[in-house]
Amino acid sequence: MTATISTTPVTPTRRRRRSARLSPLLVAFVLVPFAVESVWVFWPALQGFWFSLTRWDGMSPPTFVGVDNYVEMAGDATFRGALLNTVIWLVLFGGLSVLGGFGMALVLQRERRGVGFYRAALFTPVVFSLVVTALVWRVFYQPDGIADTLLRAVGLEQLIRPWLADPQTALYAVILPALWRQIGYVMVLFLAGLKAIDPALHEAARMDGANSWQRLRHVTIPQLRGVNAVVLSVIVIDSLRSFDIVWSLTKGGPYHSSELLSTYMYSTAFQSLRLGYASAIAVVIFVLALAVILGYLVRAFREEA
Amino acid sequence: MNKLRTGAFHTGMILLSLLWLGPVIWVVVMSTRSFDDIAAHGVGSLPRSFTLDTYRQAWTDGGELRALINSMLVTVPSVALSLGLAAVAAFALSRFRIPGRRTILLLMLAGNLLPPQILLIPVAKFSELTGLYDTLWALIAVQVGFGLGFYTFVLHGFMRDLPGEIQEAATIDGAGVGQIFTRVMLPLTRPALAALGALSFTWIFNDLLWAITVLRTDDNMPVTPALLGLQGQFVSSWNVIAAGTVIAAVPTVAVFLRFQRHFVSGLALGAVK
Numbered sequence: 001m002t003a004t005i006s007t008t009p010v011t012p013t014r015r016r017r018r019s020a021r022l023s024p025l026l027v028a029f030v031l032v033p034f035a036v037e038s039v040w041v042f043w044p045a046l047q048g049f050w051f052s053l054t055r056w057d058g059m060s061p062p063t064f065v066g067v068d069n070y071v072e073m074a075g076d077a078t079f080r081g082a083l084l085n086t087v088i089w090l091v092l093f094g095g096l097s098v099l100g101g102f103g104m105a106l107v108l109q110r111e112r113r114g115v116g117f118y119r120a121a122l123f124t125p126v127v128f129s130l131v132v133t134a135l136v137w138r139v140f141y142q143p144d145g146i147a148d149t150l151l152r153a154v155g156l157e158q159l160i161r162p163w164l165a166d167p168q169t170a171l172y173a174v175i176l177p178a179l180w181r182q183i184g185y186v187m188v189l190f191l192a193g194l195k196a197i198d199p200a201l202h203e204a205a206r207m208d209g210a211n212s213w214q215r216l217r218h219v220t221i222p223q224l225r226g227v228n229a230v231v232l233s234v235i236v237i238d239s240l241r242s243f244d245i246v247w248s249l250t251k252g253g254p255y256h257s258s259e260l261l262s263t264y265m266y267s268t269a270f271q272s273l274r275l276g277y278a279s280a281i282a283v284v285i286f287v288l289a290l291a292v293i294l295g296y297l298v299r300a301f302r303e304e305a
Numbered sequence: 306m307n308k309l310r311t312g313a314f315h316t317g318m319i320l321l322s323l324l325w326l327g328p329v330i331w332v333v334v335m336s337t338r339s340f341d342d343i344a345a346h347g348v349g350s351l352p353r354s355f356t357l358d359t360y361r362q363a364w365t366d367g368g369e370l371r372a373l374i375n376s377m378l379v380t381v382p383s384v385a386l387s388l389g390l391a392a393v394a395a396f397a398l399s400r401f402r403i404p405g406r407r408t409i410l411l412l413m414l415a416g417n418l419l420p421p422q423i424l425l426i427p428v429a430k431f432s433e434l435t436g437l438y439d440t441l442w443a444l445i446a447v448q449v450g451f452g453l454g455f456y457t458f459v460l461h462g463f464m465r466d467l468p469g470e471i472q473e474a475a476t477i478d479g480a481g482v483g484q485i486f487t488r489v490m491l492p493l494t495r496p497a498l499a500a501l502g503a504l505s506f507t508w509i510f511n512d513l514l515w516a517i518t519v520l521r522t523d524d525n526m527p528v529t530p531a532l533l534g535l536q537g538q539f540v541s542s543w544n545v546i547a548a549g550t551v552i553a554a555v556p557t558v559a560v561f562l563r564f565q566r567h568f569v570s571g572l573a574l575g576a577v578k
Contacts, residue, residue: 026401030397030406034394037413041450047430114315122322127558127568129511129532131530140328142349146328146348237420244514247533261422266514269426270518278426286423297414300411
């Protein structure tokens with residue numbers, strides 16, 4: 001994929017010689033970080049699965065209830081709504097940020113006057129926290145804020161509504177700021193991928209009479225396969241994790257209309273104190289992410305081989 | 306024809322850039338308007354006043370100073386510790402034939418890919434158990450533990466591709482493992498460390514979820530969650546909230562501007578690998 005991977009002049013034969021003795025320091029180099037991650041990630045993750053099979057209020061010890069939580073979930077309308085919203089989020093936030101980011105990368109890939117500024121402008125929101133992003137957009141959506149002022153200016157005042165407080169629009173009003181922040185990020189990933197494509201390939205295709213659409217379809221996109229896989233995994237994992245922006249703008253409301261699985265899990269755990277049921281929701285999020293995580297690991301595994 | 310296309314390109318891109326920068330500029334401008342101005346003309350109007358008192362209010366009355374200190378107390382040690390631990394792990398796993406090294410590496414990466422939701426309740430309970438709950442220590446620990454896997458993976462890829470001869474030479478000169486790491490590998494890994502450092506600074510500084518999971522007291526909150534509190538405290542004082550937002554955004558913008566090159570290459574590092 002990149003130059004760093006194709007050039008591997010490391011001398012594997014010589015390295016083998018050191019295998020005989022592992023100094024204690026070396027063992028510590030691996031074990032200490034691994035132990036830290038075990039305590040704060042691996043062990044909690046295992047506990048999470050166990051808690052999902054219990055009923056627990058956080059005060060008294062958890063009681064084992066088997067799969068009761070999952071059975072309850074099947075009949076929970078809020079859960080189903082959150083699941084549906086998560087899918088919508090995945091499609092709209094994920095899909096549009098890939099399309100937008102890829103489009104912007106294509107438009108801005110060639111070095112020319114002004115390109116640096118445009119790239120920087122699109123990238124600026126990436127450095128803000130999602131809470132900052134949320135507050136910036138709250139101003140936009142405020143009654144008599146920028147959105148309403150703009151709509152009035154073009155004579156569409158009948159569309160004006162409390163954007164974040166209307167169950168019909170809340171979810172989409174939250175997706176928009178999330179996209180605003182994500183497109184610049186995806187653009188940078190694709191720009192790095194585009195840069196790695198050998199210009200000779202485009203030159204050859206042009207000589208053969210390929211127009212720009214054909215070159216995009218048959219040269220650029222196949223050459224970006226590696227980046228595409230990474231971007232897709234990042235996007236799916238990011239979508240399932242999305243929490244901050246929803247929590248800062250609507251907390252999942254009104255009436256759960258912008259509820260995602262992640263926000264429903266959080267409020268179930270730390271506001272309703274139903275830790276067992278919340279753990280079960282977390283397991284569902286994990287299962288949804290699993291395919292993507294495995295795909296990512298398989299790719300990583302192949303490269304390390 | 307060509308000129309027309311260039312013109313269309315720039316017109317389109319300037320409009321788009323405005324769409325991206327406009328809301329940010331709007332908030333910066335709003336942070337300098339007086340309360341009366343906003344109350345009279347709304348947040349959507351152009352400014353008719355100028356004041357910097359909003360920053361004083363957010364800074365002292367709103368507790369942003371306290372929150373910024375907390376953020377720094379968490380972010381700086383977290384970045385240093387997680388990169389330090391990741392660097393030694395990546396060094397050992399990439400330069401020595403440690404049994405099961407590939408499995409260890411991928412397990413560590415897998416930990417970072419987990420949705421944090423599965424960890425929230427156990428981590429909150431574990432920090433209660435150890436007495437770390439509602440202290441900055443808990444936040445530092447979980448940030449280090451959760452970030453480690455990804456940093457190790459990226460640094461491993463980088464160190465693996467460094468030429469073996471330098472290490473050979475150092476070994477022949479009698480350098481031990483520790484010396485090879487500090488004198489030879491660390492200096493060569495500096496670009497990757499800088500990139501990851503800039504990235505992890507913004508990630509940890511910008512975090513909301515872990516902070517509100519392991520912290521409870523307002524006085525302990527870093528600036529990102531504190532910003533949500535500020536909104537509750539100054540309900541309709543949009544100018545103060547805007548000032549608070551600007552204050553919360555300045556550190557990451559500063560890091561980005563200072564390490565711009567590293568920052569972008571860091572993102573690409575994660576992507577192209």
